[in-house]
Amino acid sequence: MSAFAVRGLVKRYGGVSALSGCSLEIDASGIYGLIGPNGAGKTTLFDVVTGITQPDAGSVTIDGREVTGVAPHRLARLGLARTFQECRVFPEFTCLDNLMFAPRVAGNARGAHVEAMRLLELVNLARFADEPAATLSFGQRRLLELLGVFMLRPRILMLDEPAAGVNPALLEVLSAFIQRMYRERPCLFLVVEHNMEFIISLATEIVVMHEGRVLERGSPEAIQSNPRVMEAYLG
Amino acid sequence: MLKLAAVTGLTLALFAVPSMAADQPYLIHVLVLCCLYAIPAVGLNLMLGYTGLVSLGHMGFAGIGAYTAAVLMVDAGLGFWGALAAGLIAAAVAGAAIGAVCLRFRSHFFMIVTLAFGLMLYAVMNNWDGITRGAAGFPGIPRPGPLGPLSFGSLQDFYYLALSAALFAFLVQWRVVRSDFGRILMALRQDERLAQARGVNAMLYKTGVFALGSALAGLGGVLHVAFLRVAAPATFSFAESINIVLVVIVGGAGALAGPALGAVVYVGLPEYLRVASEWRLVLFGVLLVLLMRFAPRGMAGLLADGWQRLLRRSP
Numbered sequence: 001m002s003a004f005a006v007r008g009l010v011k012r013y014g015g016v017s018a019l020s021g022c023s024l025e026i027d028a029s030g031i032y033g034l035i036g037p038n039g040a041g042k043t044t045l046f047d048v049v050t051g052i053t054q055p056d057a058g059s060v061t062i063d064g065r066e067v068t069g070v071a072p073h074r075l076a077r078l079g080l081a082r083t084f085q086e087c088r089v090f091p092e093f094t095c096l097d098n099l100m101f102a103p104r105v106a107g108n109a110r111g112a113h114v115e116a117m118r119l120l121e122l123v124n125l126a127r128f129a130d131e132p133a134a135t136l137s138f139g140q141r142r143l144l145e146l147l148g149v150f151m152l153r154p155r156i157l158m159l160d161e162p163a164a165g166v167n168p169a170l171l172e173v174l175s176a177f178i179q180r181m182y183r184e185r186p187c188l189f190l191v192v193e194h195n196m197e198f199i200i201s202l203a204t205e206i207v208v209m210h211e212g213r214v215l216e217r218g219s220p221e222a223i224q225s226n227p228r229v230m231e232a233y234l235g
Numbered sequence: 236m237l238k239l240a241a242v243t244g245l246t247l248a249l250f251a252v253p254s255m256a257a258d259q260p261y262l263i264h265v266l267v268l269c270c271l272y273a274i275p276a277v278g279l280n281l282m283l284g285y286t287g288l289v290s291l292g293h294m295g296f297a298g299i300g301a302y303t304a305a306v307l308m309v310d311a312g313l314g315f316w317g318a319l320a321a322g323l324i325a326a327a328v329a330g331a332a333i334g335a336v337c338l339r340f341r342s343h344f345f346m347i348v349t350l351a352f353g354l355m356l357y358a359v360m361n362n363w364d365g366i367t368r369g370a371a372g373f374p375g376i377p378r379p380g381p382l383g384p385l386s387f388g389s390l391q392d393f394y395y396l397a398l399s400a401a402l403f404a405f406l407v408q409w410r411v412v413r414s415d416f417g418r419i420l421m422a423l424r425q426d427e428r429l430a431q432a433r434g435v436n437a438m439l440y441k442t443g444v445f446a447l448g449s450a451l452a453g454l455g456g457v458l459h460v461a462f463l464r465v466a467a468p469a470t471f472s473f474a475e476s477i478n479i480v481l482v483v484i485v486g487g488a489g490a491l492a493g494p495a496l497g498a499v500v501y502v503g504l505p506e507y508l509r510v511a512s513e514w515r516l517v518l519f520g521v522l523l524v525l526l527m528r529f530a531p532r533g534m535a536g537l538l539a540d541g542w543q544r545l546l547r548r549s550p
Contacts, residue, residue, distance in 0.1 A: 050432070071431070071436075072428075072431040072432050073431045073432075073434050073435055073436045073437070074436075076431075076432060076433060076434035077434050081432070082432050084428070084429070084432075088426050088428065088429040088432075089426075089429070090421075090422055090425045090426055090429065090430075091425060091426075092421070092425055093421075093422070093425070097418075101418070101422060101430075101433055102433040102434060104415045104418060104419075105415070105419060105430075105433060105434045105435050106434060107415075109415075148433065152433065152434065
């Protein structure tokens, strides 16, 4: 039984197949980098898994449990947490309240406060704890969004281009934070990313998508020298 | 602490008005009307101000509460208090049911659907002669019967009732806004997709606040017809639904005191200036334009800014 599996996913938009029989099984925890050229179907796969889009065919399972088309809020409760490509935080809430939101929704806010402050300190945002999230820079908001995901204590994390628009200095903080959280509680990270340098240094395994399917998977080193991957990227 | 003292003082002052201005029934009449507008406005503030749901049919739900109570009191001989409870429940149930339909739509589509339901409810009130007595209105609604040692027959006594009901509505609003439920509502206004990704069943919470807002509208509606002693469809028309949106926005959407300030400005000010109905909408239109331009957070925002400036000036 796989921790996470998609089987035969198909999604068509008009005459275009965004996903054409995409299958991927992940059995062990790890940081999995999901890469591929533009139009490979990464975002569609993400949307289908996170319950935003209904697939035309195929299934998604978490720990053997079928979750195809399950609503996002129920997925969150099943332990699947996500960030958004466009970066979403609650702008009017303070940074602390942003982090306390998920525990409050789940009804276990007690004790979550300590964890929230610890996470803020890990990424040097503790001094903004009582400031509205709208006052943060874009990169800081990305970090805050990522912290919020860990407050859900997820088993599967889906990060949608976490490095996009983040300056190099914050990128290091971001990368170190993800690695630290992974060491603390190894679970399954699935990271869609265009920043090759970032994902190669972060991931334990790379999954390459091409034309709506998984083309190859393997260690970052193996993928970098794989001729099929080179061909897919260079056309 | 200072805020608590100010609110307590204001409440006591409002309760003391009849004994201080016993020879001014008109003033008390206007204050009752302020309360009667503030109560549904609190309900709409929870929906519009805190959750971001702009309903254009809000007074239709006040009408459901009012006509339910009217039929029960006049045709079934039920006492006022039982009828009030039934009116509230009817408005809440209708709010949940109709809300569940409207909330399938978003932003301006949601507004249009609520507008359509508001018009439908009005059409029913206006035309279902057998039950609602139609356009002529539903006469003979009794004033509330005595509750223990308290009676509500006279204008003064009704003022105490309306004021207590308004305070109750504001208390509910305050409790909701401070609760986790309120926090989730505010989160839904800021970013619904993010809230869902963090485990919020958006549909459930939005339907919940629609039901709560409608129940408060129902409370206002029942008291309104008990005060006028007649239920008329015009009290719950489309124009009134728009007016209550204006009350909330002018008062300050998403501010605790917003509905009170809006009701005072909308009802109290024009009445007091004796230009009443002919000029009210003109005055209000100009005020709305000025507010949107210079104070988008409404009267409550203006007051809050003024208060901050005052605090900074006196160290």
